[in-house]
Amino acid sequence: MKIYLDCMPCFIRQALDSAKLVTDDEMVHEQVIRYVLKLASDLDMSKTPPEIGQQIHRLIRELVCNDDPYRESKKRFNRLALDICNDLEDTIGSSEDPLETAIRLAIAGNIIDLGVKTSISESDIEKIITNCLTADFDKSAIEEFKNAVSRAERILYLTDNAGEIVFDKLLIEQLPLEKVTVAVRGKPVINDATAEDAEFAGLTELVEVIDNGSDAPGTIIDGCSKEFKRSFEQSDLIISKGQGNYETLSDKQKDIFFVLKAKCPVIARNLGCEVGEMIFKRASSTAISQKG
Amino acid sequence: MKIYLDCMPCFIRQALDSAKLVTDDEMVHEQVIRYVLKLASDLDMSKTPPEIGQQIHRLIRELVCNDDPYRESKKRFNRLALDICNDLEDTIGSSEDPLETAIRLAIAGNIIDLGVKTSISESDIEKIITNCLTADFDKSAIEEFKNAVSRAERILYLTDNAGEIVFDKLLIEQLPLEKVTVAVRGKPVINDATAEDAEFAGLTELVEVIDNGSDAPGTIIDGCSKEFKRSFEQSDLIISKGQGNYETLSDKQKDIFFVLKAKCPVIARNLGCEVGEMIFKRASSTAISQKG
Numbered sequence: 001m002k003i004y005l006d007c008m009p010c011f012i013r014q015a016l017d018s019a020k021l022v023t024d025d026e027m028v029h030e031q032v033i034r035y036v037l038k039l040a041s042d043l044d045m046s047k048t049p050p051e052i053g054q055q056i057h058r059l060i061r062e063l064v065c066n067d068d069p070y071r072e073s074k075k076r077f078n079r080l081a082l083d084i085c086n087d088l089e090d091t092i093g094s095s096e097d098p099l100e101t102a103i104r105l106a107i108a109g110n111i112i113d114l115g116v117k118t119s120i121s122e123s124d125i126e127k128i129i130t131n132c133l134t135a136d137f138d139k140s141a142i143e144e145f146k147n148a149v150s151r152a153e154r155i156l157y158l159t160d161n162a163g164e165i166v167f168d169k170l171l172i173e174q175l176p177l178e179k180v181t182v183a184v185r186g187k188p189v190i191n192d193a194t195a196e197d198a199e200f201a202g203l204t205e206l207v208e209v210i211d212n213g214s215d216a217p218g219t220i221i222d223g224c225s226k227e228f229k230r231s232f233e234q235s236d237l238i239i240s241k242g243q244g245n246y247e248t249l250s251d252k253q254k255d256i257f258f259v260l261k262a263k264c265p266v267i268a269r270n271l272g273c274e275v276g277e278m279i280f281k282r283a284s285s286t287a288i289s290q291k292g
Numbered sequence: 293m294k295i296y297l298d299c300m301p302c303f304i305r306q307a308l309d310s311a312k313l314v315t316d317d318e319m320v321h322e323q324v325i326r327y328v329l330k331l332a333s334d335l336d337m338s339k340t341p342p343e344i345g346q347q348i349h350r351l352i353r354e355l356v357c358n359d360d361p362y363r364e365s366k367k368r369f370n371r372l373a374l375d376i377c378n379d380l381e382d383t384i385g386s387s388e389d390p391l392e393t394a395i396r397l398a399i400a401g402n403i404i405d406l407g408v409k410t411s412i413s414e415s416d417i418e419k420i421i422t423n424c425l426t427a428d429f430d431k432s433a434i435e436e437f438k439n440a441v442s443r444a445e446r447i448l449y450l451t452d453n454a455g456e457i458v459f460d461k462l463l464i465e466q467l468p469l470e471k472v473t474v475a476v477r478g479k480p481v482i483n484d485a486t487a488e489d490a491e492f493a494g495l496t497e498l499v500e501v502i503d504n505g506s507d508a509p510g511t512i513i514d515g516c517s518k519e520f521k522r523s524f525e526q527s528d529l530i531i532s533k534g535q536g537n538y539e540t541l542s543d544k545q546k547d548i549f550f551v552l553k554a555k556c557p558v559i560a561r562n563l564g565c566e567v568g569e570m571i572f573k574r575a576s577s578t579a580i581s582q583k584g
Contacts, residue, residue, distance in 0.1 A: 005321055005325050009308065010301070012300050012301040016297055026297075029297055033297050034334075035333075037300065037332045037333035038329075038330070040329045041327075041333060042326075
């Protein structure tokens with residue numbers, strides 16, 4: 001998904017929010033804003049939003065001399081998610097369709113996105129869980145997904161954020177674990193999940209976990225490690241979590257199921273849905289070719 | 293009031309909203325956005341927000357080859373406000389304190405600001421009127437205002453937007469008309485009121501109306517006409533309507549009463565109030581010197 005002009009005000013706001021989150025130094029805030037404004041004024045509009053996010057957050061980390069300014073936030077959200085998810089295993093186990101329930105919860109976890117919103121409270125998360133467990137959503141892809149999972153030889157699950165990754169584990173547990181590889185970001189960017197978070201969530205004990213070698217808040221294949229590229233190519237089913245992965249992979253010719261909450265008007269328009277909707281959707285090009 | 297870093301995302305959003313409102317040509321939208329991003333990246337932070345707004349809207353008018361792209365919106369809001377205000381004269385006449393009621397209604401009219409919000413419906417305006425007629429607000433300046441009005445020899449009333457100017461007339465009618473001069477913008481900018489709107493509102497039949505010679509969405513004294521500067525200097529009481537006038541005059545050493553609705557978090561922080569609050573406030577420096 002390419003950048004829309006409507007993304008511009010949001011880039012500026014996000015950059016300022018992030019700068020404020022990681023330092024109180026107003027000189028740094030101003031440097032960040034001026035850099036991002038300049039970057040945006042010359043922007044190649046064929047880029048995807050995470051390509052810009054990558055540049056912005058590299059600058060912020062450099063200016064605040066901290067290679068992981070969201071470390072504490074990530075730990076906090078991991079712990080919070082773990083507390084919440086302990087109870088949710090029972091919810092899944094006792095539900096009529098455990099896979100559907102796990103998908104709903106994985107989508108709920110996608111609220112923990114500090115790129116979109118600077119502050120998320122425990123009660124925000126609890127509200128979103130209740131909502132996601134009961135809200136109507138287009139479930140037509142679930143049967144297709146079950147078939148794709150049973151046919152697939154190798155499944156690659158692309159995670160999004162720390163905290164959220166604990167919710168992802170609930171969904172991963174519903175899959176044939178021997179087929180599954182989980183990928184996290186290669187380096188810290190915003191609150192995106194890295195190897196440390198996968199370990200905290202208990203994923204490393206469950207399945208193979210790799211990192212993608214990149215510090216983009218999405219999956220820019222060209223910038224990823226050889227190991228990741230190989231795994232991506234060799235997997236016949238990709239599960240892509242969150243907005244950043246959708247933005248960078250929506251045009252790829254691969255069998256991808258996108259799992260996310262549409263959190264901004266631009267994404268919602270691109271997906272043909274309302275802001276706040278739960279999305280569980282197969283990449284359209286693949287869906288068409290598989291149907292034919 | 294100087295620009296805050298938090299104004300930046302809003303400048304970009306406002307510029308894009310305005311460009312979309314005046315043309316469907318996406319090339320123009322992109323040109324506007326790129327220009328505004330560049331302008332903002334080099335910005336002198338000692339400027340006031342309307343100084344930037346002035347530059348942005350000059351560019352938009354030039355790019356769309358239209359010296360008054362908001363003309364139809366302004367006419368529509370004038371007609372709508374006139375319909376609504378016909379009934380409100382009775383509300384004022386039958387109220388316990390007609391001046392206070394007229395101030396409340398003048399503040400309600402400040403919602404008609406297309407710089408802040410791109411679409412305002414009749415029902416938005418009706419809701420805001422009901423709210424402004426009943427909401428608690430700091431009325432401590434009203435007695436001071438009554439004294440200042442009775443002591444003043446020349447009162448200058450600085451209007452803000454078309455449509456809103458019809459509400460301003462309700463307040464102006466409560467003042468000693470022989471003392472009052474009303475000032476409008478010298479040239480069209482956003483939906484700010486010009487001479488045409490003052491005439492439509494019936495103000496020209498009531499009091500002296502001048503224009504300020506400027507196309508800034510505020511009152512940048514240095515950019516105003518000699519006639520306006522003279523009137524500003526010779527007036528011993530200024531009534532300043534709306535955010536743009538507040539942003540450009542808040543630091544002036546003059547006896548000014550600011551009448552507005554705080555519509556953005558930056559203004560609200562500057563005023564020490566909540567977003568959405570009704571503001572009727574004497575310029576603090578003057579208030580202090582008058583008390584002393």
